[in-house]
Amino acid sequence: MTISTLWANILEKLAYDPQSPMIFSSGTFWALFLIFMPIYALLKRSRMKMIVYVVAFSLYFYYKSSGVFFLLIVATSIIDYLLSLVLARREKEWQRKLCVLLSVAVSLSVLGYFKYANLLVESWSYLVGSNFQPLDIILPVGISFYTFQSISYIVDVYRRRIEPTDSWLEYIFFLSFFPALVAGPIVRADHFLPQIKDNRIPERSEVWMGFWLILLGVVKKALLADYIAQYNDIIFTTPETYTGFENLMAMLGYTMQIYCDFSGYSDMAIGIAMIMGYRLPQNFNLPYKSLNVTEFWHRWHISLSSWLRDYLYIPLGGNRRGKVRTYFNNLVTMLIGGLWHGASWKFVAWGGFHGVALIVHKMSLPLLNRIPNTRLVKLVSWLLTVSFAIFTMTIFRVNVLGDLWVMLHNVFTNFHLDYLPVFVDVRLTWCIFMLILIISHAMPDGWWQRLGERFAVMPWVVKLLIFVVVVQLVLQFRSEDVAPFIYFQF
Amino acid sequence: MKGPYSGLWFLLTVGFAIFFVMSAFGGIKIGAVELECSEFYAELTKIGTVEKADVMTATEGVLTADVETADVETEDVEEPRFVVDTMPQRILFIGDSMLEGLSPRLAAYAKHNGHKLYSIIWYGSTTKVWGNSDKLAKYIATYDPTFIFVSLGGNEMFVRDIKTRHLEPLKSILSQLGDIPYQWIAPPNWKPDTGINELLAENIPASRLFVSKDLTLARASDKVHPTRTAAYGWFDLIVAWMAENQDYRIKLETPQVQTAKPDKLEALAPPK
Numbered sequence: 074m075t076i077s078t079l080w081a082n083i084l085e086k087l088a089y090d091p092q093s094p095m096i097f098s099s100g101t102f103w104a105l106f107l108i109f110m111p112i113y114a115l116l117k118r119s120r121m122k123m124i125v126y127v128v129a130f131s132l133y134f135y136y137k138s139s140g141v142f143f144l145l146i147v148a149t150s151i152i153d154y155l156l157s158l159v160l161a162r163r164e165k166e167w168q169r170k171l172c173v174l175l176s177v178a179v180s181l182s183v184l185g186y187f188k189y190a191n192l193l194v195e196s197w198s199y200l201v202g203s204n205f206q207p208l209d210i211i212l213p214v215g216i217s218f219y220t221f222q223s224i225s226y227i228v229d230v231y232r233r234r235i236e237p238t239d240s241w242l243e244y245i246f247f248l249s250f251f252p253a254l255v256a257g258p259i260v261r262a263d264h265f266l267p268q269i270k271d272n273r274i275p276e277r278s279e280v281w282m283g284f285w286l287i288l289l290g291v292v293k294k295a296l297l298a299d300y301i302a303q304y305n306d307i308i309f310t311t312p313e314t315y316t317g318f319e320n321l322m323a324m325l326g327y328t329m330q331i332y333c334d335f336s337g338y339s340d341m342a343i344g345i346a347m348i349m350g351y352r353l354p355q356n357f358n359l360p361y362k363s364l365n366v367t368e369f370w371h372r373w374h375i376s377l378s379s380w381l382r383d384y385l386y387i388p389l390g391g392n393r394r395g396k397v398r399t400y401f402n403n404l405v406t407m408l409i410g411g412l413w414h415g416a417s418w419k420f421v422a423w424g425g426f427h428g429v430a431l432i433v434h435k436m437s438l439p440l441l442n443r444i445p446n447t448r449l450v451k452l453v454s455w456l457l458t459v460s461f462a463i464f465t466m467t468i469f470r471v472n473v474l475g476d477l478w479v480m481l482h483n484v485f486t487n488f489h490l491d492y493l494p495v496f497v498d499v500r501l502t503w504c505i506f507m508l509i510l511i512i513s514h515a516m517p518d519g520w521w522q523r524l525g526e527r528f529a530v531m532p533w534v535v536k537l538l539i540f541v542v543v544v545q546l547v548l549q550f551r552s553e554d555v556a557p558f559i560y561f562q563f
Numbered sequence: 564m565k566g567p568y569s570g571l572w573f574l575l576t577v578g579f580a581i582f583f584v585m586s587a588f589g590g591i592k593i594g595a596v597e598l599e600c601s602e603f604y605a606e607l608t609k610i611g612t613v614e615k616a617d618v619m620t621a622t623e624g625v626l627t628a629d630v631e632t633a634d635v636e637t638e639d640v641e642e643p644r645f646v647v648d649t650m651p652q653r654i655l656f657i658g659d660s661m662l663e664g665l666s667p668r669l670a671a672y673a674k675h676n677g678h679k680l681y682s683i684i685w686y687g688s689t690t691k692v693w694g695n696s697d698k699l700a701k702y703i704a705t706y707d708p709t710f711i712f713v714s715l716g717g718n719e720m721f722v723r724d725i726k727t728r729h730l731e732p733l734k735s736i737l738s739q740l741g742d743i744p745y746q747w748i749a750p751p752n753w754k755p756d757t758g759i760n761e762l763l764a765e766n767i768p769a770s771r772l773f774v775s776k777d778l779t780l781a782r783a784s785d786k787v788h789p790t791r792t793a794a795y796g797w798f799d800l801i802v803a804w805m806a807e808n809q810d811y812r813i814k815l816e817t818p819q820v821q822t823a824k825p826d827k828l829e830a831l832a833p834p835k
Contacts, residue, residue, distance in 0.1 A: 310827060
């Protein structure tokens with residue numbers, strides 16, 4: 074190996090590679106974070122230098138994930154910032170509304186083009202019976218997240234909840250803040266901008282608490298979710314070739330996988346931000362503990378559900394215009410929330426089911442409130458809510474909506490519970506991982522927080538040991554294949 | 564570095580150093596458990612494309628083989644036109660349990676060369692099973708492959724009258740493959756066969772059939788399947804052979820990592 078080879082390889086790792094966008098569980102990110110951290114610590118006392126540095130790193134982070142599309146976020150930030158300045162100086166309502174309208178229209182047009190153009194063309198082609206040729210559009214990573222952040226900023230300036238930022242740099246710092254850039258949580262301007270002003274240096278305990286969250290996120294995302302996914306992928310590819318029991322396990326597995334995947338990544342983002350001295354909103358709070366679908370949405374992707382409530386549901390009228398309008402607003406909000414997740418009608422269906430479930434729950438409240446809150450009632454409520462979550466998550470995962478029917482049909486007509494002992498025998502690790510996740514949900518509220526606080530005060534060597542064990546476990550299970558098929562062991 | 568970050572920074576640095584050193588040495592064992600290593604070292608020290616040309620393949624010495632083109636009569640089979648395709652491919656890999664060893668190695672090649680790989684393992688399957696089902700056509704419709712690897716024949720080494728009984732199913736498979744370029748990997752004999760190799764050679768162009776029967780491969784405990792390492796070496800030989808003989812050559816430069824995961828892996832139960 075020569076120095077030039079080493080240098081060439083480092084440059085290759087630092088360049089944009091569409092096949093491997095930068096994610097928090099990658100070695101490249103942590104190698105860069107090692108370099109980022111001491112310089113950040115050095116510049117932290119000078120607010121403006123710190124802002125410039127973090128913006129530069131965030132834009133590089135975005136370049137590593139989406140190539141030249143980092144220019145898109147720069148352009149969005151310039152337009153938003155200028156319009157927010159104009160908006161703040163105008164007194165006439167129609168002028169202020171025009172500024173908001175322009176900014177939101179630009180943001181949504183960009184999102185619409187990159188994310189939904191193909192869905193529209195495909196749907197149109199289907200309606201008119203012409204051939205569908207997909208447009209060659211690459212979706213920039215995280216565009217849905219930062220578009221919502223951009224909208225929350227301009228709307229909050231319009232509502233006079235916040236002042237426009239003092240400089241464009243502060244605004245792009247908020248919009249491109251790398252921990253939350255590609256997968257949230259969706260940061261709200263009124264929550265985050267004051268933190269930029271404060272530029273608070275975190276306590277040592279906060280840094281370790283942030284590190285704890287990162288480790289928790291790594292375990293969820295890179296260990297549990299990625300391992301569980303291997304079995305789920307096998308079943309979801311051709312569900313018709315498996316028994317109902319195996320289909321049900323995959324549905325259950327995917328329900329846990331998506332939670333670990335998403336909440337794990339959120340934990341890492343919140344942890345990295347905490348290390349840097351910023352508080353991001355909680356995004357998941359053990360959602361499968363919920364006893365009804367309304368509670369589920371208070372625990373699942375909280376930053377999205379609260380965004381939808383404040384910037385869509387309430388502006389639509391919320392619950393202030395009578396029952397029917399409330400139900401309508403609920404349904405519209407959830408349909409749009411579904412579509413936000415991806416350009417496919419299955420996501421709309423997913424949102425639709427949740428919308429209807431929320432309406433049914435609201436309508437039933439007078440009746441439900443009369444039922445005594447016994448353990449049995451709680452158990453039944455939990456079973457119903459979890460079953461609904463499993464059903465809707467399956468809609469999320471199936472390759473085509475027809476597979477949903479195939480899976481349900483198999484579950485109800487071809488179950489074969491006799492597979493259970495063999496299944497446990499063959500997929501012991503998968504079952505153990507699932508059990509860990511179920512138990513983790515059963516822990517009392519605040520238990521994970523207390524565990525993090527204990528971690529923060531542990532000796533340095535113990536923390537190092539935990540870190541090494543976690544990373545090694547990820548490496549170990551990354552290459553271990555799930556037994557490909559149950560019959561193979563017969 | 565002072566302040567709240569020093570402890571975490573040192574921890575990450577020490578952790579990073581540990582994993583870097585482990586990745587440089589590789590293959591560390593604690594008791595019976597072999598520790599998996601990261602690819603830090605391999606990725607930083609990998610040899611570039613230009614330098615790679617001078618490097619011998621890693622398979623030398625692992626296997627002893629007399630790799631020739633099909634050594635049986637093939638006059639009746641029309642040889643396709645020679646093509647070189649350097650574009651990224653969508654590769655479909657179908658076959659029997661031999662894929663367990665071959666697929667991870669092909670996945671490493673696919674990842675390194677920018678191809679997509681969809682592997683379908685049908686345990687206990689034969690040319691008859693595949694030929695009498697429409698699964699291949701279904702997978703072709705699903706994945707729209709631009710190149711197909713087939714590894715079949717291991718479960719029909721000892722079928723009597725195979726040249727008569729399995730001819731039609733084989734023709735059905737070839738018909739389902741249609742115009743899509745493919746590479747057939749014949750079974751690695753552990754005993755003399757009753758005609759599967761002849762059947763394949765008589766119906767598949769020599770430029771698309773890799774004959775494995777004369778390879779000497781280390782076998783797993785079942786004495787049938789090659790060990791994982793031997794299977795990786797086997798696949799390297801197939802790639803080397805393809806570079807010389809395959810009429811439709813796709814980009815298959817040697818990867819730096821030994822194995823990878825296919826983009827999709829599907830396993831089917833043994834046929835009843």
